[in-house]
């Protein structure tokens with residue numbers, strides 16, 4: 001059975017696990033770096049990227065996360081998780097994990113709209129997807145191999161680059177599991193390729 005982890009240092013972990021289980025895969029709350037070895041894919045949840053980074057360093061996760069990416073295993077970053085994946089961050093000289101060829105700006109929908117919901121069209125996923133944005137980042141620039149999956153008011157809010165998937169919003173907070181299911185398909189494809 002496919003096993004997908006959710007980095008469980010901080011943020012919306014349980015909701016992602018429920019969504020993965022609804023997609024018929026085994027969901028693992030990842031609290032120790034050794035657990036990554038047994039996984040086929042990993043979700044980096046929303047929460048607060050600075051706090052999450054501090055915990056990644058405290059529990060010595062960074063090299064293991066970069067190694068996971070190097071092995072070609074799929075990673076899905078949502079909201080703060082998108083910030084962790086980005087190679088470039090507006091206003092920062094260094095990225096966090098820094099594996100996806102995108103430039104991301106934090107808290108970029110303005111303080112006056114801390115959170116909102118929008119119906120999005122997401123390529124290959126849904127024509128009307130209920131997206132919950134909470135102090136959300138957005139993708140300012142995307143490299144040539146990045147496929148833009150969705151925009152909201154002209155801003156890129158979901159994208160894929162090969163094994164990496166990222167979105168600005170929280171797909172786990174409603175009972176629409178289609179974006180999680182899309183990621184699960186990426187994980188299944190990557191796993192099949194390992195054995196051919």
Ligand SMILES: NC(=O)CC[C@H](N)C(=O)O
Pocket residue numbers: 045046047048049050078079080081083106107134135136137
């Ligand atoms: N809901 C979220 O994950 C918000 C992300 C948060 N604004 C950050 O910069 O980390």
